[in-house]
Amino acid sequence: MTTTDNASHPASLAVEEREPEERMASASRSEVAPQGQMRGEGALLAVSSLSKTFVLHLREGARLPVVSGAAFELYPGECVALGGPSGAGKSSLLKMIYGNYRVDAGAILVRDGDETVDVASAAPRRLIRLRAGTIGYVSQFLRVIPRVSALDVVAEPLVGDGVPREEATRRAADLLARLNLPERLWGLPPATFSGGEQQRVNIARGLIAFRPLLLMDEPTASLDAANRAVVIGLIEEKKRAGVGILGIFHDAEVREAVCGRVIDVTEFGRQMA
Amino acid sequence: MTTATLGGMPAITYNFAYLDEQTKRMIRRAILKAIAVPGYQVPFAAREMPMPYGWGTGGVQVTAAVLGPDDVLKVIDQGADDTTNAVAIRGFFEKTAGVATTTATTEATVIQTRHRIPETPLRDDQILVYQVPIPEPLRFLEPRETETRQMHALEEYGLMHVKLYEDIARHGHIATTYAYPVEVAGRYVMDPSPIPKFDNPKMDDCPALQLFGAGREKRIYAIPPHTRVRSLDFEDHPFEVQRFAQPCALCAARGVYLDEVILDDRGGRMFVCSDTDYCESRQAAGHRGEMAPPDAALPQPVSPRGEDATRVSDDASSDLSASARGRPAGAGAGAGTGAGTGAGGTEAGHD
Amino acid sequence: MTEQPLLIAETLGKNYGARIGCRDVALEVYPGEVLAVVGESGSGKSTLLGLLSTELEPSAGRVSYRLRDGSLRDLATLGAAERRLLMRTDWGFVRQNPADGLRMAVSAGGNVGERLMAVGRRHYGDIRTEALDWLGRVEIAADRIDDDPRSFSGGMRQRLQIARNLVTRPRLVFMDEPTGGLDVSVQARLLDLVRSLVSEMGLAVIIVTHDLAVARLLSHRMVVMRQGRVIETGLTDQVLDDPREPYTQLLVSSVLAA
Structure with missing residues (x-):
C-alpha cells in the first residue's frame, strides 16, 4: 500500500458515516477468530486468545508471563487506549501486534487491503510488507540512526512509499514545524537532541505516512502542554482519515481527549484464570 | 654432428644446434601446439642453455628446434646485427649447427630477434623467433599464475584494459610504448615481447610464422602466418604507433623506427x-x-x-x-x- | 516486491576433515532484502558466506540463484565462466580487509572501472565519468580519482571497495564484516552509506557480522549461527528484542550499551 495523501484515502470517506461508538457496541469481544477471517465486519485488527511468556534462559529458564488470553478488536477511525498498571504487559502487547515480540499462542489478525494477515504466524517477509504499508509504530524512544538528519529520519517512511524526496522532505519540514522543533535542529542527527526533541522527531516519523493501523507507545511522555496539544490534533486528524489507533497513553489529558474507549489489559489475565 | 676445430685438433663435438634430438622434438611439439592455439602460452621443459637468462635462452631453444642445415640465420638485437647479444647468438649457431648466417633480412630464413621486427616486410618462407622475458601480459596486474591462467581460459581481459586506463589517467594517453598487449585471432591476449608498439601492426596478417620463446618462464607461443593481431585500445583512445618528426639521419628513411x-x-x-x-x-x-x-x-x-x-x-x-x-x-x-x-x-x- | 527468492540454500554443509564448518543450513534471500548472519567467531558464518558465494565448495546441499532471465540455477551446475561472470556483474563481495577486495596498486578510478571494462566497456571517457559518479556516491573527492588506495584511510578504502562492487549494479552483495577494524565514527559513516545505497538500488545483501548493532541497523532479517548450525531466524528486531534460544539471549545480553 503506497497511498500518500491522507485526505484522499478512501477509508476516510467510509468512516465518517458511522460513529466509532456504534461500531464498538456491535463488536463483541471474541474468543477466537477463525484463521484468515476477521470476526467483526470491518475491523482493522482482531486479537484473540493471545498469550506470551518470556523464558529467561540466562536465569535458569525462569518464566515470565506477559499476556494471556488477550482478545479485542480495533476499527477504522477509532483510537483505543490500553489500560492497566505498568508491568501489566501493555507495551509487550503493542510489540506483539507489530511483530516485534513473538507470540506463543493465539492470533493477531490485521487487515491489509483485501487480505488478512495473522501477525502471530506470518512469515517474516510478510511482516515486513505489513509494516511497510499498513502498521505504523510510534515507539517511546527514537532509535537513532547515525549521521542521518532529523529531517531525513522523518521523511524516510514517505520516501519508502515512493514519494519523491523533495516532496517528502517538504512534508517532513511542515510536520516538524508544526511540532515546534527548532529549524536549526532539522539538519542535525537527533542523537544529541533532548528527550522531548527526540520524541517529537519520533512522532513525526511515525505519523508522516498513511498507515491504516497505528500503534503508539506513550507518544506524549516527554512533551510540554503545547506540544501535547499538537499531538492531540495530529491524532484527531488520523482518526478522521480512518486510521485505527491503539496506544498507551499514561497522560490522562491526552487519553481523554483522543480515546473513545480503554481496554484494560489486566482483564485478560483474570478471564483466563 | 658438427665439429669445431681448434688448432687443427678436433675439439668439442655438438649435436646439431646444441640441443639433443629429444629435447628439440619436445620443443617442436610445444611449437605445434602454440601454432594450433594462436597466442596461447604453451608450457615447455626449457633447458639450461650456455648463456644466462635474459640473453635469449627461450629464443635460442626455439631457433634450435626449427633450424635445419639449409637455413640461413639472422640474429638482431634492438634491430642491430652487431650488438654483443646478436653476435654471440649468431656465433653460437655457426659453431653448433654450422648454418649460414646473414645480416640481410631478405636472405634469412630464420630470424631470431630481441625487441624489434625488421623494417623489410617478411615473407611466407621466413620464421621470426622472438626472445621473450615475461610472457604473461597480465602478470604486473595479477601476480597469481593460477588466476592469470583462469583469466586466459575464460577470456577475462578487463584487467588488461585497466592497465591502459591507468596509462591514460596518469599520462593523458596510452603511455605503454613497448610490450604493448595484442589480441591474437580474436581470442588470446598476448605479450608481443618488448618490441616497440611501432612494430605491432607488422604482426597483423604477417606472411611469416612468428614464434615466441621465454626460457626462464618456460613458455612458447606463436602467431601463425596471416593471423589477425589487434592492439588493445579504447574507442576514444585508439591505438597509435610512434611517429618521428624527422627522417633517419643516415638514410633519410621515413616511416621507420x-x-x-x-x-x-x-x-x-x-x-x-x-x-x-x-x-x-x-x-x-x-x-x-x-x-x-x-x-x-x-x-x-x-x-x-x-x-x-x-x-x-x-x-x-x-x-x-x-x-x-x-x-x-x-x-x-x-x-x-x-x-x-x-x-x-x-x-x-x-x- | 517480488515474492520469488533470489538465492536459496538447502541442507548446505561444509566439513573441514572431521571438523564441521557448517551443517544443514537452509535459507532464502529475496530481492531487495538484507539478511544478517550473526554469531561468534568460529560459529561458521564466514564458511556459510563462502558457500553461498561459491568461493567454497559445499560438502552437502546446494545453493540456487535466480539469474537475470528469471531462471533458478543450481550454482554447482554453472560453468566456471558463467559463475565468474555472475560474480563480477550480478554479485558483489565487500571484504573485511579492503586490500583483499581492491587492487592496491591501481588508481581509485581504475578500481571502480575494472568491472565495467570486464564486461566489455571500451570507452575511456564513459568509464571515467561513471567512476567519478561512483566516487561521489561513496563520498570520495573527485580529485582522488587517480590516487591509488594505498594513500587512502581505512574508511575510504572500504567505501572505494563498495563503489567498485556496485558499479555494475549487482542484485546481490555479500559483505564480510565490512565495518570490522574501523573507528566507530568511520563505521557510522560507512553504515549510513551502505544503508542508503541498499535502499536506493534495491540491493539484496547477505552480511556477516558479529556486531549486533550493525545487523540491527542494516538488516531486515537475521540468522543466528552457533557451532555451524542456524539456531534462530526471524525479523531482525524480533530476534534482537525477543530472542528465544539460550545462545541468542546470551549474545544479545552481552552487547555493551553505549
Whole structure:
C-alpha cells in the first residue's frame, strides 16, 4: 500500500458515516477468530486468545508471563487506549501486534487491503510488507540512526512509499514545524537532541505516512502542554482519515481527549484464570 | 654432428644446434601446439642453455628446434646485427649447427630477434623467433599464475584494459610504448615481447610464422602466418604507433623506427634507423640522410651479400664494427639512451 | 516486491576433515532484502558466506540463484565462466580487509572501472565519468580519482571497495564484516552509506557480522549461527528484542550499551 495523501484515502470517506461508538457496541469481544477471517465486519485488527511468556534462559529458564488470553478488536477511525498498571504487559502487547515480540499462542489478525494477515504466524517477509504499508509504530524512544538528519529520519517512511524526496522532505519540514522543533535542529542527527526533541522527531516519523493501523507507545511522555496539544490534533486528524489507533497513553489529558474507549489489559489475565 | 676445430685438433663435438634430438622434438611439439592455439602460452621443459637468462635462452631453444642445415640465420638485437647479444647468438649457431648466417633480412630464413621486427616486410618462407622475458601480459596486474591462467581460459581481459586506463589517467594517453598487449585471432591476449608498439601492426596478417620463446618462464607461443593481431585500445583512445618528426639521419628513411644516438656531451644527437640492415641497404642504394658521411667516405658494404652469410663470428665482430658502417663509434642501437629497455630511448622521437 | 527468492540454500554443509564448518543450513534471500548472519567467531558464518558465494565448495546441499532471465540455477551446475561472470556483474563481495577486495596498486578510478571494462566497456571517457559518479556516491573527492588506495584511510578504502562492487549494479552483495577494524565514527559513516545505497538500488545483501548493532541497523532479517548450525531466524528486531534460544539471549545480553 503506497497511498500518500491522507485526505484522499478512501477509508476516510467510509468512516465518517458511522460513529466509532456504534461500531464498538456491535463488536463483541471474541474468543477466537477463525484463521484468515476477521470476526467483526470491518475491523482493522482482531486479537484473540493471545498469550506470551518470556523464558529467561540466562536465569535458569525462569518464566515470565506477559499476556494471556488477550482478545479485542480495533476499527477504522477509532483510537483505543490500553489500560492497566505498568508491568501489566501493555507495551509487550503493542510489540506483539507489530511483530516485534513473538507470540506463543493465539492470533493477531490485521487487515491489509483485501487480505488478512495473522501477525502471530506470518512469515517474516510478510511482516515486513505489513509494516511497510499498513502498521505504523510510534515507539517511546527514537532509535537513532547515525549521521542521518532529523529531517531525513522523518521523511524516510514517505520516501519508502515512493514519494519523491523533495516532496517528502517538504512534508517532513511542515510536520516538524508544526511540532515546534527548532529549524536549526532539522539538519542535525537527533542523537544529541533532548528527550522531548527526540520524541517529537519520533512522532513525526511515525505519523508522516498513511498507515491504516497505528500503534503508539506513550507518544506524549516527554512533551510540554503545547506540544501535547499538537499531538492531540495530529491524532484527531488520523482518526478522521480512518486510521485505527491503539496506544498507551499514561497522560490522562491526552487519553481523554483522543480515546473513545480503554481496554484494560489486566482483564485478560483474570478471564483466563 | 658438427665439429669445431681448434688448432687443427678436433675439439668439442655438438649435436646439431646444441640441443639433443629429444629435447628439440619436445620443443617442436610445444611449437605445434602454440601454432594450433594462436597466442596461447604453451608450457615447455626449457633447458639450461650456455648463456644466462635474459640473453635469449627461450629464443635460442626455439631457433634450435626449427633450424635445419639449409637455413640461413639472422640474429638482431634492438634491430642491430652487431650488438654483443646478436653476435654471440649468431656465433653460437655457426659453431653448433654450422648454418649460414646473414645480416640481410631478405636472405634469412630464420630470424631470431630481441625487441624489434625488421623494417623489410617478411615473407611466407621466413620464421621470426622472438626472445621473450615475461610472457604473461597480465602478470604486473595479477601476480597469481593460477588466476592469470583462469583469466586466459575464460577470456577475462578487463584487467588488461585497466592497465591502459591507468596509462591514460596518469599520462593523458596510452603511455605503454613497448610490450604493448595484442589480441591474437580474436581470442588470446598476448605479450608481443618488448618490441616497440611501432612494430605491432607488422604482426597483423604477417606472411611469416612468428614464434615466441621465454626460457626462464618456460613458455612458447606463436602467431601463425596471416593471423589477425589487434592492439588493445579504447574507442576514444585508439591505438597509435610512434611517429618521428624527422627522417633517419643516415638514410633519410621515413616511416621507420628510429633510435636516438647521443653524439657528444654538449647535447648533440641524431636519429637513425634502429634496423641496421635496412639502413645500410638504403645507403648502399644511394639514399642519403643529412648526417650521412660524404660518398667518398662511405665504406663499401662490408662484403658482397652472400659471402657475408658464411662469415664466422670472430670476423663478424670486426667487420660489423659500428664505425665501419658510417655510424659514430659506440653509437649503435645499444648506445642510445635507455635503448636497453627497448623503448625508453625511443620516446624522444615520439611526437 | 517480488515474492520469488533470489538465492536459496538447502541442507548446505561444509566439513573441514572431521571438523564441521557448517551443517544443514537452509535459507532464502529475496530481492531487495538484507539478511544478517550473526554469531561468534568460529560459529561458521564466514564458511556459510563462502558457500553461498561459491568461493567454497559445499560438502552437502546446494545453493540456487535466480539469474537475470528469471531462471533458478543450481550454482554447482554453472560453468566456471558463467559463475565468474555472475560474480563480477550480478554479485558483489565487500571484504573485511579492503586490500583483499581492491587492487592496491591501481588508481581509485581504475578500481571502480575494472568491472565495467570486464564486461566489455571500451570507452575511456564513459568509464571515467561513471567512476567519478561512483566516487561521489561513496563520498570520495573527485580529485582522488587517480590516487591509488594505498594513500587512502581505512574508511575510504572500504567505501572505494563498495563503489567498485556496485558499479555494475549487482542484485546481490555479500559483505564480510565490512565495518570490522574501523573507528566507530568511520563505521557510522560507512553504515549510513551502505544503508542508503541498499535502499536506493534495491540491493539484496547477505552480511556477516558479529556486531549486533550493525545487523540491527542494516538488516531486515537475521540468522543466528552457533557451532555451524542456524539456531534462530526471524525479523531482525524480533530476534534482537525477543530472542528465544539460550545462545541468542546470551549474545544479545552481552552487547555493551553505549
